[in-house]
Amino acid sequence: LSIWSFAWSPNSKQIVFQGTDTPLTDDSYMFKKIYQISIEEGIPSLLCKTEGKLGPMAFSPDGNHLAYLGAVSLNDPLAQSLFVVPSSGGTPKNLTENFEGSGHNLYWLDNHTVLLLSTEGVQNTLRKVDIRTGKMKLIYSNGPIITSLSLHRKSGKFAAIANAPTHPSELFVGTVKKGHLTRLTHTNPELREIKLARQEVIEWEGADGWKIQGILTYPLHYQEGKKYPLALQIHGGPEGVSVNGWRTRATYPVQILAANDYFVLEPNYRGSGGRGVAFSKADHDDLGGKEFEDVLAGIDHLVKMGYVDNEQVVTGGWSYGGYFSAWAATRHSQRFKAAVVAAGLTNWISFAGTTDIPHEMSLVHWNSYWLEQRDLHWERSPLYHIQNANTPTLIVHGLKDERVHPEQSLELYQALKLKGVPTRLIMYPREPHGLREVPHMVHFINSVISWFEEHVKKKAEPHMNKYIN
Template sequence: MKRYSPFLFRFLPALLFIGLLSTAVSHPSATLQLQAQHAGLSAEDVVAVRTVSAAVMSPDGRHVAYTVTRPPLEDADRARSTVELFIVAAGGGDPVPVITHPQSASAPQWLPDGRLAFTARLTDHSNQVQVYAVNAAAENLEKLTNAETGVMQFAVSADGSTLIYRSRDAETEEQRQRRSLGYDMMVFSDAPRAIRLFAQPLDTPESRALTPDGWLVQDFAVSPNGDEAIVRKTTNPLADYDLMFSELHRVNLNTGAHSLLTETAGKLGAIRYSPDGAQIAFLGAKVFSDPLPQRIFVLNRDGSNVRDITPDDYHGTIEWIGWKDNRNIWFTAVESTRTTLNEIAATGGRISRIAGGELEIFSGISPDARGRTFAAAVNQRTHPGEAFVGSFRNGTFTRLTHHNSWLSERSLGRQETVRWYASDGHWMEGVLVYPVGYEEGERYPLAVLPHGGPEGVDLDGWNTRALYPVHFLAANGYVVFMPNYRGSAGRGSWFTMANHRDLGGREFEDVLLGIDFLEDKGLIDPDRVGMSGTSYGGYFSAWAGTRHSYRFAAAITFAGLSNWISFTGTTDIPVEMMHTHWDLSIFDNMGQYWDRSPVAHLENARTPILVATGLADERVHPEQAIQLYNFLRLREVPTDLILYPRQPHGLLERAHQLDFMARVLDWFDTYLKD
């Protein structure tokens, strides 16, 4: 679920903390097992994990630049992670730091002259995010831009002469003065400050705007000869418009002239020019109601001959695309619980696998200029993301970094992909983790951790994080089950749309049958089953504890939906939810929206439900948690409400992450073990 929309409810924290939270802000008892048993992963271990999220190969194939998320390693006031930047030799060696804590860097990319460019807010140079560059030895730092409001995204022309970036217009002096006097109202009908495309020669700090007032440029790609760009733009700042109504336009980088490239429907993803600039590929939705931009479209530069080259029988979700040459396209995809690197002709046809499909999980690659090797951020069952180098010739991967070497000292539960069958005969898959110290024949309590979306997916790699503390629960004696129910990514457009007009119906039945499968295997005690999820996974948890209370002994919902009608009226993505998830307008069938709401099924609810959310959540408004908690309390169902100040649609601060994991374990231990 995506980004940006104006905060509607900044007044909520003050109102909610009056009376409502007298017990919610208290800490779990001192007896909580923050440290895991059997030398497994502890809560402190979970928040200490460093994750490589991007890896970029230099054109000559000699160096890899990568970013790694560094969590705060000790309690501090509102401590959050930073993102560090390193360069490592592609053949291996010690990483060389470029930007380290307490600074952060992002978007590394190699320049034609061999330097590494990236964005960062380096306060010694600028109070805004700017583009900087260093040489391959991480020396000779140079600031390349001086954007008044900072750089949001950048690219460099193939000849290295011009830097193209997008940046938001600054406030006018009048706007600044009025805001300083307290006139800071958010008026939805006011025109937003434009997000423009700018061009700047690298030998001068002067830049010029390329796109008109009123445009909100969300993404762009520059042609190989640097004469034009394809821009994905909207004209409304609401998240729904970015997700569902953006357009692709051609922009002349010399004159600023622009025109619509082609008509599109629904979500859009990556944009790529062919090496000769004659063709363009982009990711788009199959239809307006497709939850993901998971199809490859190719067209001529002038917008003619548009075709979807994705085979109709391809059962995967495409995430990244790049041109191998002027006739062939590389792409990475999620296929079931694995990931793959593939090749397809620009005219369509047969797909050839290059790498993947095994234990390496990755979402994109960065090839060298000759197409021999590539860099990727790869995670596996036993470690989070690290920098790897892959081979196009034989599809093998070589690990370069070890940012979490201490994990070798922890015991992790056995992990595998499991398959079962739905009532209509379709096979379903999920990821299963056994308890640390698992003994054959013993039945264990089960923690079901459904992903969000619903078009998310759980892969057979590293899945542990604060809101989904997989190995922490496995270390404390739980079987952990992550089901990919219908509506999930990884099986093609048909599967992500298979839950349309039936949210909470057969998709949830898929999960119940998965639990039955685990019971039949003799792994779990069916009387000790709990569920914990976030966002749409939080909806599943609330649905489990109300409509399906007879099957669940405990439930935990974080940022979960509880009332589809009020959710639609308070979320920043009502259009996306109605069309890509429901495929049904609330005004056409409000009765079904209500029937699939957890608060509509409280009469039989007996399951203890822990309710939690962030107070700065724009996606699933805190009122969803508050009303569920209040209704449960009025029905005398065991419950508690935890509201995390400042937190958006997730948990960013270390203390909050530790607190939530402690409460998850305490809630499950209380109702699934005691």
């Protein structure tokens, strides 16, 4: 067995661990099981039956129960539901059925109460959950976005890492009783000298009348009544989620785009996390379908509001966000002035043969394998629609990417060149699924801004220094 995580019982006589038969990445995503082993006997056995993804787990203080985050089925995109099971084994109980949120981590407050850290919509929350009744009590829902915490059970005090629209991650302290955070650190004091663009949560009506949320960042020097270009920055997954905290990083330069006079929309389309199991499963066997209609509806909403010039819409994103941008530049090319496709999927069939997660991508996103629905998987590939492509497209990839193989970018690049569409290919050496090296990060940001400025505003040499006020 390959062991991915473990928890030691309070009396030190039992260990539970999550294991798989083989040490493959795909197995660690999809096929982990929970085992228990007695320290005296040393022979592992299954603790309980689980199906699909597994997340954090912990013993109750008295050692009588194990709580864990897990999927409700093999095709659940996230280990987002809270389960509890006797530490001696048995049938797990789902404490969060019909919960319109996605659990991230759990912490025992006492033998009967779990503190659950979740995303609900665009906010991270803390809730007390009674393991006997499943009753939940909200204790924190507004303020900085908590990403992790360390709990002192006896006092109810905790330390937390959290971020907000005005700052990246900082250290906070709080109490379960009051549900309020106090900031302790200011590790980026230079931000006090920088004017940041306004950021807010917006909602619009997506396909089938569904309520869709997103994060909207205004142009830095926004003037009411003036129409601006719009830059989509689309999260990956698709079960990722954009929350209302600090949004700017090297791969998603939100504030830098805003400083260059773009509205920036980060849509949480159906299939995203943070809205419960049903919402995250809602794109099954319809990738690029109604989930992308949700995005197009967001654009239409901003156009109707008078914020955005419909002829100046651009898009960018990584991984599944890269797929959406490639889909925009091909299937929906008439809507987009320019695109940045970063580590994006462009051919669902060849992707399945080169990725390190063929089971995960097929089971929890498509809910089928390409060989079972070949025509659908090919029709939802950006390359299928290459004859419709006219959108200038910057393509970016890391040469050490095992998740989305660089050949996906090569396929799109070659096809766009054959079609005569303006395109550029950047391959970063040593980089995996994302960017790790600072020179590559800086180069990517400048390349994105330059590409958009060239093809939207017809300017030659913008620079990210424009961000500094």
